[in-house]
Amino acid sequence: MLKRVLIANRGEIALRVRRACREAGIETVSVYSQADAEALHVQLATRSVCIGPPRAADSYLNPTALLSAAIATGCDGLHPGYGFLSENPEFADACAENGITFIGPSGDAIRKAGSKSAARGLMRAAGVPVTPGSDGPVSSVEDALAVAEQVGYPVLLKASAGGGGRGIRRCDSAQDLPDAYAAAKAEANACFGNDEMYLEKLVLEPRHIEFQILADRQGHVIHLGDRDCSIQRRNQKLIEEAPARCLTPELREEMGRAAVAAAKAAGYVGAGTVEFVLSPQGQFYFIEMNTRIQVEHGITEMITGVDLVRQQLRIASGLPLDLTQEDVTLTGHAIECRINAEDPFTFVPSPGRVTAWHLPGGPGIRIDTHVFSGYTVPPYYDSMIGKIIAHGDTREQAIARMRVALSELAVEGIKTNTKLHRELLADERFFQGGTSIHYLEEKLRSRAEAHK
Ligand code: ADP
Numbered sequence: 395m396l397k398r399v400l401i402a403n404r405g406e407i408a409l410r411v412r413r414a415c416r417e418a419g420i421e422t423v424s425v426y427s428q429a430d431a432e433a434l435h436v437q438l439a440t441r442s443v444c445i446g447p448p449r450a451a452d453s454y455l456n457p458t459a460l461l462s463a464a465i466a467t468g469c470d471g472l473h474p475g476y477g478f479l480s481e482n483p484e485f486a487d488a489c490a491e492n493g494i495t496f497i498g499p500s501g502d503a504i505r506k507a508g509s510k511s512a513a514r515g516l517m518r519a520a521g522v523p524v525t526p527g528s529d530g531p532v533s534s535v536e537d538a539l540a541v542a543e544q545v546g547y548p549v550l551l552k553a554s555a556g557g558g559g560r561g562i563r564r565c566d567s568a569q570d571l572p573d574a575y576a577a578a579k580a581e582a583n584a585c586f587g588n589d590e591m592y593l594e595k596l597v598l599e600p601r602h603i604e605f606q607i608l609a610d611r612q613g614h615v616i617h618l619g620d621r622d623c624s625i626q627r628r629n630q631k632l633i634e635e636a637p638a639r640c641l642t643p644e645l646r647e648e649m650g651r652a653a654v655a656a657a658k659a660a661g662y663v664g665a666g667t668v669e670f671v672l673s674p675q676g677q678f679y680f681i682e683m684n685t686r687i688q689v690e691h692g693i694t695e696m697i698t699g700v701d702l703v704r705q706q707l708r709i710a711s712g713l714p715l716d717l718t719q720e721d722v723t724l725t726g727h728a729i730e731c732r733i734n735a736e737d738p739f740t741f742v743p744s745p746g747r748v749t750a751w752h753l754p755g756g757p758g759i760r761i762d763t764h765v766f767s768g769y770t771v772p773p774y775y776d777s778m779i780g781k782i783i784a785h786g787d788t789r790e791q792a793i794a795r796m797r798v799a800l801s802e803l804a805v806e807g808i809k810t811n812t813k814l815h816r817e818l819l820a821d822e823r824f825f826q827g828g829t830s831i832h833y834l835e836e837k838l839r840s841r842a843e844a845h846k
């Protein structure tokens with residue numbers, strides 16, 4: 395196994411990685427920006443290194459600072475977490491060149507699978523269904539108009555380097571396209587420093603269904619079942635569940651096979667996620683592969699009993715998978731609510747000092763958070779401050795447990811989106827499960843109407 399791992403991230407995922415390392419007897423080194431000196435992942439650390447000023451670009455996104463920290467502290471591995479540099483192929487290469495094991499796929503596999511436009515061609519060649527759209531990037535408005543004409547409106551313009559729902563614009567007609575193209579390009583440039591765009595047909599009223607993958611260096615690839623992440627706002631996930639209740643066993647098997655084929659086509663190693671949209675008619679299409687651990691990995695852990703971060707550490711250490719596809723069984727149902735420091739209905743971020751903090755508990759409840767009473771949420775990073783996961787024998791039980799958990803959660807000093815979660819978990823349509831990716835935005839619209 396690896397001996398000492400640099401945890402190149404912050405927040406709850408830094409704690410999650412630390413736990414898995416400690417359990418496996420691996421030493422850890424934490425890093426922090428000047429804004430995170432008081433953070434839990436630093437307080438708990440026996441060794442930590444300040445990597446720069448608060449702005450992510452100057453610290454958690456600074457490859458040189460992270461590599462220097464890893465080298466100076468004698469680390470043989472580096473865990474990138476999610477976000478930040480986790481899907482950056484140059485960073486993965488730089489780690490390897492410096493003799494540090496990047497806990498994730500190779501730079502080459504990230505390039506192949508992680509570039510959203512390039513992945514489409516790769517997947518099509520591997521026989522994985524892909525939404526109709528451009529072959530690779532589109533180079534101009536004229537190019538985009540021609541492809542859109544061919545596949546038919548409505549279409550989505552997407553940034554090749556996109557993530558977190560950024561750099562995506564819907565176009566319903568040729569009139570819309572030039573403005574949408576410019577807006578998406580500008581957003582992509584601002585968010586990712588890369589404004590390459592591609593285009594795909596919009597699937598109407600789909601669900602977002604994704605599969606968790608594990609692949610070792612020996613060439614074994616398995617999937618750990620699916621997650622339904624259709625509760626989204628602005629293409630960003632808010633609630634996730636596993637397994638997806640809309641999949642028949644046959645469709646689950648077919649999509650699982652496609653996900654494994656997708657990972658094999660990319661020469662993938664490590665934990666990863668293959669994302670699909672699923673039409674109401676049961677047609678599924680590959681949309682992207684996330685070449686890292688996912689925020690919502692915990693719900694898969696709850697229904698499979700597999701510790702995904704431990705598996706990442708084993709795989710990076712060169713060990714073969716210790717389970718086969720047949721060993722994977724899905725038990726019960728799990729739901730996750732992402733708790734964000736923001737106004738529950740305007741979504742304006744609400745950083746600041748948490749003056750009181752009480753967490754729920756009880757059977758089937760898991761909470762991953764870095765917050766404590768007296769902690770100050772800095773304004774510089776993602777607003778997610780924790781995740782509540784509820785597991786039950788059935789979806790109904792998981793929902794009931796989540797409702798109780800949300801009623802117990804008490805946070806003072808900052809705003810959180812807990813109230814929105816309480817409303818969603820009490821919503822009949824959510825309970826019935828009849829939701830597409832538009833459900834949340836529709837609900838927010840009708841709620842705003844009612845409160846006018
Ligand atoms: P998921 O939630 O499915 O794991 P997301 O796309 O929502 O994936 O991203 C996970 C986290 O990483 C979020 O906190 C998001 O803000 C952040 N993130 C995603 N893509 C990028 C990127 N290219 N650069 C920086 N942060 C990103």
Ligand code: ADP
Binds near residue numbers: 550552596
């Ligand atoms: P990101 O990299 O930002 O996560 P994705 O390509 O995964 O971007 O798309 C974000 C979300 O947008 C998806 O989770 C899904 O809800 C929606 N979406 C993506 N592609 C399509 C499509 N072709 N048709 C309909 N909805 C889509």
Ligand code: MG
Binds near residue numbers: 558669682
């Ligand atoms: Mg996505």
